[in-house]
Amino acid sequence: MRQDQESAILSRSFGEVAEEYNRLRSGPSDEALDWLIPDKATDVLEIGAGTGILTRPLADRVAHLTAVEPDERMRAVLGASDARVEVLAGQAEEMPAPTSSVDLVIAQSAWHWVDEERAVPEVARVLRPGGRLSLVWTGPDRSVDWMRSLWAGGIIFSPEERSEEDGRRKRRHLVNVDLGGQSPFLESETVLFRWIRPMAKADLVALSGTYSAVITMDQETRLEHLEAMTRFLDSSPAFADLDVIEVPMRSYCWRATKR
Numbered sequence: 001m002r003q004d005q006e007s008a009i010l011s012r013s014f015g016e017v018a019e020e021y022n023r024l025r026s027g028p029s030d031e032a033l034d035w036l037i038p039d040k041a042t043d044v045l046e047i048g049a050g051t052g053i054l055t056r057p058l059a060d061r062v063a064h065l066t067a068v069e070p071d072e073r074m075r076a077v078l079g080a081s082d083a084r085v086e087v088l089a090g091q092a093e094e095m096p097a098p099t100s101s102v103d104l105v106i107a108q109s110a111w112h113w114v115d116e117e118r119a120v121p122e123v124a125r126v127l128r129p130g131g132r133l134s135l136v137w138t139g140p141d142r143s144v145d146w147m148r149s150l151w152a153g154g155i156i157f158s159p160e161e162r163s164e165e166d167g168r169r170k171r172r173h174l175v176n177v178d179l180g181g182q183s184p185f186l187e188s189e190t191v192l193f194r195w196i197r198p199m200a201k202a203d204l205v206a207l208s209g210t211y212s213a214v215i216t217m218d219q220e221t222r223l224e225h226l227e228a229m230t231r232f233l234d235s236s237p238a239f240a241d242l243d244v245i246e247v248p249m250r251s252y253c254w255r256a257t258k259r
Contacts, residue, residue, distance in 0.1 A: 048110025
């Protein structure tokens with residue numbers, strides 16, 4: 001997307017909850033990582049690395065990893081989490097990396113914050129010929145009815161509202177690398193991976209507080225929203241007596257190879 005004032009505020013909000021973000025957010029499944037990372041990738045650059053949710057499993061798989069994150073509060077948590085990783089300040093639109101220096105540029109739950117008009121040519125610049133851009137969005141699967149309602153504060157959606165809500169969320173995952181009718185990438189591929197993550201009920205509610213829409217609420221509205229989520233779970237026969245909930249998770253994955 002092209003950043004406007006509202007999206008810029010939202011994208012800078014995560015540092016306020018860096019520790020909770022690091023504790024509660026999930027990385028992609030192993031199957032998703034297998035699909036996202038080229039077999040022979042040795043030099044990898046992660047953009048929008050946050051606190052290292054994706055960074056740590058990447059470091060287990062590749063020889064040299066550079067994690068780029070614009071927010072110093074997120075970088076502080078990231079830098080303390082894994083000594084194997086080179087952590088740098090920067091952003092997708094202006095990356096601190098030489099031309100043709102990496103096999104893979106990858107991002108988790110970050111691409112919807114970038115200005116694609118500037119980021120796409122910059123990604124192409126740092127990738128080697130035949131290198132890959134891989135993007136993934138990982139989180140609770142809100143195509144599941146109860147999860148969609150929970151995340152909205154206990155709202156029960158009509159069929160029309162459900163379709164509108166799902167469409168709004170899907171639009172955040174659109175990727176445009178064909179700027180000006182010409183793309184530095186070959187045809188893209190997408191795939192969806194699903195799995196289950198057991199979470200304490202309180203942690204599931206707290207997880208929503210690591211998303212920008214909730215972080216940027218005023219304190220009273222945020223508390224009301226979190227309390228409504230708790231009431232929804234406590235009043236549901238499926239969850240009322242549970243301390244740990246089987247949370248449906250998903251990783252929506254996108255990849256394309258540089259020409």
